[in-house]
Amino acid sequence: MDTEKLHVAIVASPGLGHLTPVLLLGNRLATHHNIHVTVIVVTTQLSPAESKILHPSTAPKLLNIVQVPHVDISGLIDANTKVVTQLSIMMRETRPRIRSAISAMNHRPDALIVDLFGSELFPIAEEFCMPRYIFVTSTAWFVALTTYCQVLDKEIQGEYVDQKEPLKIPGCRPVHPKDVVDPMLDRSDQQYREYIRHGVEYSMFDGILMNTWEDLEPTTIQALRNDEILQTVVKVPVYPIGPLSTPVKPVSQKSELIEWLDTQPSDSVMYVSFGSGGTMAAEQVNELAWGLELSQQRFIWVVRPPMESHADGTFFTAGNGPDGTPAYLPERFLTRTHKLGKVVPLWVPQMEILNHPSVGVFLSHCGWNSALESISNGVPMVAWPLYAEQRLNATLLTEDLGVAWRPTVLPAKKVVEREEIEKMVRNVMQYREEGKGRWERVKEVKCSGDRALSKGGSSYNSLCEVIKDCERRLKKLI
Structure with a gap:
C-alpha cells in the first residue's frame, strides 16, 4: 500500500x-x-x-x-x-x-x-x-x-x-x-x-x-x-x-513576561507551574508563596486558585489586598516580590519559557507532558507530584534518570512548609556545583531524545x- x-x-x-x-x-x-x-x-x-x-x-x-x-x-x-x-x-x-x-x-x-x-x-x-x-x-x-x-x-x-x-x-x-x-x-x-x-x-x-x-x-x-x-x-x-513534546514556535512580538526574562541572568529563574489541572490546598499555596519569597530567588509562578476556591480566570482583580493580591496569598505578596518574580494567573506559553536561557529550573507537578518539555529544553526539575501517575513519574525522574530533585516531604501526603521550600529553592538555584550532575544529566537525556526522534x-x-x-x-x- x-x-x-x-x-x-x-x-x-x-x-x-x-x-x-x-x-x-x-x-x-x-x-x-x-x-x-x-x-x-x-x-x-x-x-x-x-x-x-x-x-x-x-x-x-x-x-x-x-x-x-x-x-x-x-x-x-x-x-x-x-x-x-x-x-x-x-x-x-x-x-x-x-x-x-x-x-x-x-x-x-x-x-x-x-x-x-x-x-x-x-x-x-x-x-x-x-x-x-x-x-x-x-x-x-x-x-x-x-x-x-x-x-x-x-x-x-x-x-x-x-x-x-x-x-x-x-x-x-x-x-x-x-x-x-x-x-x-x-x-x-x-x-x-x-x-x-x-x-x-x-x-x-x-x-x-x-x-x-x-x-x-x-x-x-x-x-x-x-x-x-x-x-x-x-x-x-x-x-x-x-x-x-511541543516545539518552540517563533513569535512576532514578545510578551511582557519574555521581555522580563530577557533582563535576567542566565539560569537564574525558577519556573513554577503545576499543569493545566493542578491545584493545591490554600495552606500549601500560602506556604509555597512564603517559601519563594523567603528564598529571594527569581521566579515565574503560574498560580491557580486553591481547591477550596471557585474563583475564575479573573481572580487577580478580586484580591482583598490594596495591591490586588488574592486573599489566599500572603498579604501584599505581589508588592513585596514584584522585582523578584512574576506571578501569572492560570496559563503561560510554557515551552517559550522553558526554552529561555534565563530559566534554570522547573518546579513541576511531573505530568509527563511537562516533564518531556523540560527535558527537551535541558531544564532540570524539582519534582512536586500531585495526582494521577505523577508520583510514579517523580520517582523515575529523580531516582532513575537523575534529572530532578524532590522535597523530603511528599507533597501529596503533607503540607511542605515554607522553611523547607525556602531551603530547597535556594539550594537548587544558588549552589549549582552541589547539583551540577543534574544539569549535566538532563542535557544528556535531551540529546538522547533528539537522537531517538531523528x-x-x-x-x-x-x-x-x-x-x-x-x-x-x-x-x-x-
Whole structure:
C-alpha cells in the first residue's frame, strides 16, 4: 500500500494532557511519514489553553481536526465520582457520536489510534475492520504497572498504599506503595475497576504506542517485549515513539513576561507551574508563596486558585489586598516580590519559557507532558507530584534518570512548609556545583531524545514499524 494514501484517525479524550500529545503524534505522522491524519477531539468546556491549541490560526496545518461534543453524563455521576471513572463513562457515552463522525468522512480512516481512555472505542475499529492501536501518553513503567495490575489485584490483599514491600512487576523496577497511581489508592472505588479494565483492554489492540524512548527506559521496554511473565498480560507489540513534546514556535512580538526574562541572568529563574489541572490546598499555596519569597530567588509562578476556591480566570482583580493580591496569598505578596518574580494567573506559553536561557529550573507537578518539555529544553526539575501517575513519574525522574530533585516531604501526603521550600529553592538555584550532575544529566537525556526522534533513530524507526504493521494488516483485509 502507498503510505501517501494511508488515512489514520486519532482520538483524543477530554483534557489538555491528552490533546497535546495526540496532536503531536498526528503532526509527526503527517510531516515525517506522509500520512493523512484526522484528529477527533472529544470536547467538554475547553480551557483557555485548549481553545488556543485548537484555534485555526494555531492548530497544526496538516491535520484535519474534528471536534465531537461529549454527551452529558451528569445523570450518571455524582460529586464523588473520580476523574478516571468520569472520563471512562464519557468516552463510552460519546461512542455513537464518534462512530457517526468517522462514518460521515468522505475517506473513511484506514486505521484508528486512541489515547489511553479510548479503549471504549474498540468496537468502532472492529466494526469498520480497522487496524487499531492505543497511544499511552506516558511512560513504559506506567504501561507495565497498568497492564500488570490485573495480576496484583489477585495476589495482594488490602490497599496497595498499606503494603510494607514494593509492588513487584516482572523485569521492571518495583513500585513503592506511596507511588501508586491515583486509581490504585482505593480498591473499593469504581475508578479502580475502570483502571484494571483499561489495563486488560490494552492487549485487545494491535499495538501499544508509548511517549518514551529506548534509551530512557531500556529495562522496562525490554521487559514489556520479552519477559515471559509480563508477556502473559502484554500480548501485543509495544512501540516507544517519544519524546513527543511541543516545539518552540517563533513569535512576532514578545510578551511582557519574555521581555522580563530577557533582563535576567542566565539560569537564574525558577519556573513554577503545576499543569493545566493542578491545584493545591490554600495552606500549601500560602506556604509555597512564603517559601519563594523567603528564598529571594527569581521566579515565574503560574498560580491557580486553591481547591477550596471557585474563583475564575479573573481572580487577580478580586484580591482583598490594596495591591490586588488574592486573599489566599500572603498579604501584599505581589508588592513585596514584584522585582523578584512574576506571578501569572492560570496559563503561560510554557515551552517559550522553558526554552529561555534565563530559566534554570522547573518546579513541576511531573505530568509527563511537562516533564518531556523540560527535558527537551535541558531544564532540570524539582519534582512536586500531585495526582494521577505523577508520583510514579517523580520517582523515575529523580531516582532513575537523575534529572530532578524532590522535597523530603511528599507533597501529596503533607503540607511542605515554607522553611523547607525556602531551603530547597535556594539550594537548587544558588549552589549549582552541589547539583551540577543534574544539569549535566538532563542535557544528556535531551540529546538522547533528539537522537531517538531523528531519521534512523529508535523512535523514528518504531513509528515506521507501526505504519508497516498497519499496512500489513490492511493488505490481509483486501
